[in-house]
Amino acid sequence: xxxxxxWLKGKWFVVGSVILALGAAAIARGDxxxxxxxxxxxxxxxxxxxxxxxxxxxxxxxxxxxTAQAQPETSVNGVVFLDFGVPRWDDSANVWGQLRAxxxxxxxxxxxxxxxxxxxxxxGYHRCYPSASSKRLTxxxxxxxxxxxxxxxxxxLKEGGATFARYVQSYYDWVxxxxxxxxxxxxxxxxIAGDDVEEAYSPYASTVAYLTGYDTxxxxxxxxxxxxxxxxxxxxRSCDTNCRGDWTRANRLQVAWGARHAPCPQIYYxxxxxxxxxxxxxxxxxxxxxxxxxxxxxxxxxYSPSDGWRKLWSDLHAATPVGETDWATHLRxxxxxxxxxxx
Amino acid sequence: xxxxxxxxxxxxWAAFLVLVLAAGAGIAIATRPGIADTGLVTDPExxxxxxxxxEADIQAIEGDPSAPAETTSSADVADPSDTTAPxxxxxxxxxxxxxxxxxxxxxxxxVLTSPTNTYRAGDSTTLTSVYAGADGxxxxxxxxxxxxxxxxxxxxxxxxxxxxxxxxxxxxxSFSGNTLYFITAARQTGTYTLDTHxxxxxxxxxxxxx
Numbered sequence: 186x187x188x189x190x191x192w193l194k195g196k197w198f199v200v201g202s203v204i205l206a207l208g209a210a211a212i213a214r215g216d217x218x219x220x221x222x223x224x225x226x227x228x229x230x231x232x233x234x235x236x237x238x239x240x241x242x243x244x245x246x247x248x249x250x251x252t253a254q255a256q257p258e259t260s261v262n263g264v265v266f267l268d269f270g271v272p273r274w275d276d277s278a279n280v281w282g283q284l285r286a287x288x289x290x291x292x293x294x295x296x297x298x299x300x301x302x303x304x305x306x307x308x309g310y311h312r313c314y315p316s317a318s319s320k321r322l323t324x325x326x327x328x329x330x331x332x333x334x335x336x337x338x339x340x341x342l343k344e345g346g347a348t349f350a351r352y353v354q355s356y357y358d359w360v361x362x363x364x365x366x367x368x369x370x371x372x373x374x375x376x377i378a379g380d381d382v383e384e385a386y387s388p389y390a391s392t393v394a395y396l397t398g399y400d401t402x403x404x405x406x407x408x409x410x411x412x413x414x415x416x417x418x419x420x421x422r423s424c425d426t427n428c429r430g431d432w433t434r435a436n437r438l439q440v441a442w443g444a445r446h447a448p449c450p451q452i453y454y455x456x457x458x459x460x461x462x463x464x465x466x467x468x469x470x471x472x473x474x475x476x477x478x479x480x481x482x483x484x485x486x487x488y489s490p491s492d493g494w495r496k497l498w499s500d501l502h503a504a505t506p507v508g509e510t511d512w513a514t515h516l517r518x519x520x521x522x523x524x525x526x527x528x
Numbered sequence: 529x530x531x532x533x534x535x536x537x538x539x540x541w542a543a544f545l546v547l548v549l550a551a552g553a554g555i556a557i558a559t560r561p562g563i564a565d566t567g568l569v570t571d572p573e574x575x576x577x578x579x580x581x582x583e584a585d586i587q588a589i590e591g592d593p594s595a596p597a598e599t600t601s602s603a604d605v606a607d608p609s610d611t612t613a614p615x616x617x618x619x620x621x622x623x624x625x626x627x628x629x630x631x632x633x634x635x636x637x638x639v640l641t642s643p644t645n646t647y648r649a650g651d652s653t654t655l656t657s658v659y660a661g662a663d664g665x666x667x668x669x670x671x672x673x674x675x676x677x678x679x680x681x682x683x684x685x686x687x688x689x690x691x692x693x694x695x696x697x698x699x700x701x702s703f704s705g706n707t708l709y710f711i712t713a714a715r716q717t718g719t720y721t722l723d724t725h726x727x728x729x730x731x732x733x734x735x736x737x738x
Contacts, residue, residue, distance in 0.1 A: 238677065238684075239655070241614050247682025261573065262590055309682070314598040321591055369601045375591030412585045445585045477571075477578055479589060485686075486638060486665075514576050525635070525675060525686050 221492060222499035225513075230257035231490035232322075234266040234482070234523040238285060240294050240302035249309030258320050264449070264480050264519050266379045266416055267306065268327030269299050272345045272395060274337060281348045283328055299326075300352050303376075307360055311371050325379030325414050326353050330392040339394040346398025350410035353378045354402075357411055378410070379449075382417035382440050384432040392440065400444040412445040416482050416523075419450070419461040434468045442469065442476040449480040449519070452497050453487035463500045466512065475512060480519030490522045614679055619649035621700055638664040639688075640673055644699040647708055654678050656722065658708060662697040663690055670698035670712045672720050672727070687725045691718065695729075701737050709737030 233255065235248065256263050270285035273293035282293030294302075303326060310322065328349060333342060356376045363370040378399065382392060402410045419437050441448040450462045462478075469476050478501075483493035494516075501512040568577040571586065578586070623645040635643070643661035650656060656676050663671040670691035677684040691698055696713025700720075703709065708720040717735040719728050730736035 238657075238675065239614075241679060243613060244677060244679045244682055247678075247680065249682070251682045262593070264589075308604070311598050311604065312600065314600075316597075316599075318597060321593065321595070323589055323591060364603055368603050369599065371598060372595040373591075373598045375589070377589055412589045414589065442582075445588075447582070447586060447589065474579065477574075477576075477582065477586065479586065510576065514574050517574065525684075 220499070221495045222502055225495040225498045225502070228491040228494035229259060229261070229518040229520050231483070231520040231522045232256055232263040232265050234268070234327075234521045236268045236285070236523060236525045237270075237302075238525065240269070240298050242302060242305035245302045245306040246309035246312075249306035249311075250313035251309075252322070253310045253313040253315065256320055256322060258318060259518075261518055262321045262323055262375070264323040264325065264414070264521055266325045266327040266414075266449075266482070266521065266523060267303065268329070268379070268381065268523070269294060271329050271331040272333065272349065274334060274341065274345060281345050296348060296352050300356060303356055304359060307356075307371055307374055307376075308368070310374060311369065314373065321373040321375065324374055324376045325416070326356060326376060327379040327381065327416070329381035329386065329417070330383065330395065331381070331386045333387040333391045333395060335391070337391075339390070342391055342394035343398030343401075346395040346400075347402040348398075349378065349395075350399045350402035351404070353411050354404075354407055376411065378413040379416055380413055381451075382415050384418075384420045384430065384437065389431045389433075389436045393436070396440060396444070409445065412447065414449045414479055415441045415446050416449040417441075417451060418457060419465045434465060435472070437465060438469050438472070438476070441465070447479040448476055449482055449521075450478065450497065451482050451484070452493035453484055455488075455496060458493075458497045458500045462497065463504050466501065466515075467504060470512075475515050478516045480517060480521060483520075483522050485522075485524055490520050494520045613652040614650070614655070616652055617648055617650035617655060619647070619703065621703070622646050622648055635659065635673065636664065640664055640671060641667050642697040644697055647700050647703055653680050658700065658720070658722070660698045660700045660710065662713075666693070668696060669693050670695040670710075672698060672700075672708075672710070674722065674725060689720065689725050689727050691716075691727055692729060711737070 233252065237245075239245075252265060269283040270293070271283060273282050273284040274280075275282050275293050275295070278295060280295045280297070282295045283299060284293040303324075307324070326349075337345075353376060359366060360371045360374050360376055362368070380396070386392075396413075399410055399413065419441070440446065448462070450457070452458050452462070466476055478497065481490075481494040481497055483490045487493070488496060498513045498516050501516055505512040567580050569580045569583045570576070571578050571583055640659055640661045641664045643659060645660055647658040647660075648656070654676060656674065659673045659675070661671060663669040672689045672691075674687045674689070675684060691712055694714060695716055698710045698712050700708050700710045701717075706722040708722070709717065710720060711717050716732065717730045717737050719730070719736055720726070721728075
C-alpha cells in the first residue's frame with residue numbers, strides 16, 4: 186500500500202499481488218461496502234504529503250515553499266508526511282539512513298543528509314508563509330517498517346530507532362531555535378515522527394525492536410521522544426486465529442496507539458476502513474479503550490481524500506454500539522494525500 | 529539501644545516520605561484541570577474523553593495554536609545551502625537495486641509491479657525519470673511512469689502511460705533524444721515520447737529501436 190519495499194521481488198511480490206487481487210475481486214463481486222453515509226460531515230481540506238525522491242536542498246526548500254502557499258487555511262492545524270523511505274543501516278558508510286529504493290542507485294540517504302534536507306524544507310515553508318495567515322503545520326518525518334534488514338540484531342534495530350528519535354528531536358529543536366541558529370523561530374511548524382507500519386512489511390519482532398528504540402530514547406534535556414503518527418495499514422483484519430506472521434491485534438494496537446503513538450490510517454479502499462481499522466478499533470474498544478484517529482491518509486489510487494475521510498467516519502459511526510457516544514467523534518478533522526514528487 | 533533508636537528514626541522518615549509523596553500526588557491530581565477520577569480528560573476539540581497521557585501526546589502533535597505567525601527576519605536572508613544547484617545527470621538507462629540486491633523503483637506494488645529498468649536524465653534545474661514495468665492494477669499491461677521534478681520550483685509531475693493490454697512488463701531498450709525505445713514481455717516493440725507521454729507500438733514485422 187506504500188512505496189517502501191513493496192516493489193521487491195520474490196515472495197513479497199506474490200503476497201502483494203494476492204492481496205490486491207483479493208481486494209479487487211471482492212470489490213468486483215460487490216461484497217465490499219463502498220458506501221459512505223449520507224450524514225457524514227464534509228471532509229476537511231487535505232494537505233499534500235510526499236514520498237520524497239531527493240534530498241536536494243533547493244528542491245526541498247521550494248517544496249516547503251509551495252506547501253506553505255497551498256496549505257488550506259483552517260481553524261485546526263494541517264499535517265504533512267515527508268517520507269524518505271525505510272530505515273537502513275549502511276555498513277559501508279557506518280551510518281543509519283533511509284532508503285528510497287531506486288533513488289539514487291539503491292544507496293540509502295544518510296540520516297544527516299535527510300536532516301539537513303528537512304531544514305531546507307522548513308526554511309522554504311517559512312520563507313513563503315503568507316502574511317496574515319494563522320495556519321500551522323505538523324510535519325511528520327516519515328519512515329516505515331518496510332522490509333527492515335533481517336540481518337540486523339534486535340539491539341541494532343533499537344539503535345536505529347533511537348537514532349531516528351534523536352534526529353527528529355534535533356529537527357524540532359532546530360525549528361524552535363532562533364537567532365542562536367542564525368534564523369527566526371519557526372513558530373507555526375511542529376516536527377514529529379511518522380512511521381508507515383504494515384504487517385506485510387516486516388515481522389512484529391523487528392518492527393517493535395526499532396520502535397522500542399524510538400520510544401525509549403531520551404537524553405539529558407529530553408525525557409521522551411517526539412510523538413509518532415502511524416500512517417500504515419492494518420492488514421490482519423479478523424486474525425485472532427490466522428494472523429500474519431507474528432503479528433496479533435494486540436501488537437498492531439500497541440504500535441498504533443501505544444507509547445506516544447497515534448494512528449493516521451491509510452484509507453485507500455473501502456476494505457482498508459471496513460475490514461482493517463474498524464475491527465482494530467472494535468478490538469481496542471473491548472481491550473482498554475478506543476483509539477483516537479489523528480488523521481486519514483489517501484493517495485493517488487482509490488478514494489479521493491474527501492471520500493477516504495468520510496468513509497472512515499461512516500464506518501466508525503456504523504460500528505458504534507447502541508447507547509455509546511458516536512465512535513466517529515474519535516476521528517479528527519485532519520486529512521492528507523500522499524503523492525510522489527508532486528507539489 | 530542505639531540500633532533500635534536508629535531503626536525507629538528510619539521508620540519515621542520512611543513513613544514521612546510516603547505521606548509527603550501521597551499528598552503531593554493528590555494535590556497534583558486535584559489541581560490539574562479537566563482530569564476525572566478515572567485519569568481521563570476531555571479533549572478540547574472533540575469533546576470526548578481520552579486518557580490523560582494520550583491527550584498530552586495529541587496536544588504535542590497539534591503544536592501550540594497560540595504561537596505567533598511566522599515572520600521572516602534579517603536572520604533568514606542568507607542560506608547558501610538552499611540554493612545549491614544539483615549536478616546534471618547524464619542521460620542513461622539504469623537498473624537500480626536496493627541494498628538487498630532486488631531491482632527497485634520508488635513505487636508501491638499497486639502502482640508499478642515487475643519493475644525492469646529506468647531512464648534518467650537531468651540538468652541543474654530538472655530531473656526526469658521514467659520507470660518501466662507493469663501496471664500494478666493489471667500486471668498483464670506494461671506501464672511507463674514518468675516523474676519530472678523541477679528543483680527551482682519544488683514542483684513535480686507524475687504521468688502514467690500504459691501499453692496495450694496483454695503486452696506484459698515493459699523494458700526500455702535504448703533512447704535517442706526525447707524518444708525511448710522499448711520491448712514488452714510479449715516481445716512487441718514500441719516507442720515512448722518524453723514530451724507528449726505517448727506510446728506507439730511498432731508492427732511485429734518491423735520492430736523499432738536500435
